[in-house]
Amino acid sequence: MSETKIALVTGANKGIGYEIAAGLGALGHRVGVGARDKARRESAVEKLRAAGVDAFAVPLDVTDGQSVTDAAELIERQAGRLDVLVNNAGISGDMDPGWVQDPTTLDLDLVRTVVETNVLGVVRVTNAMLPLLRRSPSPRIVNVSSAVASLTRQADPDIEIGPVMAAYAPSKTFLNALTVQYARQFADTNILINAACPGLVATDFTGFHGPRTPEQGAATAIRLATLPDDGPTGSFFEDDGVVPW
Ligand SMILES: NC(=O)c1ccc[n+]([C@@H]2O[C@H](COP(=O)([O-])OP(=O)(O)OC[C@H]3O[C@@H](n4cnc5c(N)ncnc54)[C@H](OP(=O)(O)O)[C@@H]3O)[C@@H](O)[C@H]2O)c1
Structure with a gap:
């Protein structure tokens, strides 16, 4: 088996995802750039390759x-x-x-759209990639x-x-809860799964408001993606350590 680690980052065409791909690439990983828009x-991919990253495109x-x-099949063929x-x-x-998103006037279709991407999208991708991850000596999600x-932080007026x-x-919050369920399911395996908090980052997402750069926002995810075998699982981290649920 090749020593080079193979990574897939979803939404890697810009923002924090791009910097996670760049950071893993700089550590020597071969990186699949998961992105939905061809251009x-x-x-x-071109920009990452110009920076020396072994990047390949994954339509996703x-x-x-x-x-x-299709993305799982492409990675199977490529790596x-x-x-x-x-x-x-x-x-x-x-x-x-x-x-704001006011709960008292909430558009339920908006909730469905957000959950479809942020929650069900993660389950869909994770489960499709699991057979490939299980072939790794030290899979990380x-x-x-x-x-x-964080409900603890949301509930604290201070x-x-x-x-x-x-x-x-x-x-x-739903995604965090799922992360814990996956960690429990993976308890007897070598798969480590954790949630990462990037902090408030200046990207398209925030209208480029926020004190942190995408590179800073990527740091915790990169650390969790490269945990040693005795690293934590089923937890939620930011730069300074564990985030309370
Ligand atoms: N920025 C912050 O302050 C902040 C704080 C906390 C958490 N986060 C989280 O960090 C992650 C990255 O956010 P960001 O700030 O880097 O935002 P961003 O610049 O808007 O990037 C979001 C990425 O997700 C991709 N994406 C969205 N829907 C997709 C789909 N259905 N399939 C595939 N890709 C899809 C986007 O692709 P397109 O270019 O095609 O739209 C883009 O690549 C998100 O999960 C966000 O919730 C961000």
Whole structure:
């Protein structure tokens, strides 16, 4: 088996996902750039290759079962296994004025759309990639979550957690809960799965507001993607350590 680690990052064409791909590439991983738009995908692969990363394109829309199946088949053909899966692709869903999602007037279709990408997309991709991950000597799965997923922080009036986001924030709480269920299911395996909080990062997602760079936002996910075999699983981390559920 080749020593080079094979990684797949979803939503890797820009923002935090791109920097996770770049960071794993800099560590010597061969990186599948999961992205749904052909032009954006190819431009990211080109940019990563120019930076010295062994990158390959993986057409991938996490909401589309056929696209996910095709992506797994492509990785099987290209690499034969997967060592690292980073479920990064995510959306906030439409916001009301003031960048809030008011629960009292919530559009249920908006909730469905956000959950379809942020939660069901992760299950869809993870389960499709599992046969490839199981061929790795040390599989790692990272789910890119958010500080707003933390019910402890949301419930503490002394903590500044940003606006009410009744679709997006619970979608990431749901993702965290799933991360724990996967970790329990993987208890007797060598698969480590954790959730990563990037902090508030200036990307398209935030209208480029936020104190952190995409590179800084990628750091925790990269660390969790490269954990040693005795590393943690079923937990939620940010730069400073564990985030309370
Ligand atoms: N920025 C922050 O402050 C912040 C904070 C906490 C958590 N996060 C999380 O970090 C992750 C990355 O966010 P970001 O800030 O880097 O946002 P971003 O710049 O908007 O990037 C999001 C990425 O997800 C992709 N994506 C969305 N829906 C997809 C789908 N159905 N299939 C495949 N790819 C899809 C986008 O692709 P397209 O280019 O095709 O749209 C894009 O590559 C998200 O999960 C987000 O929730 C961000």
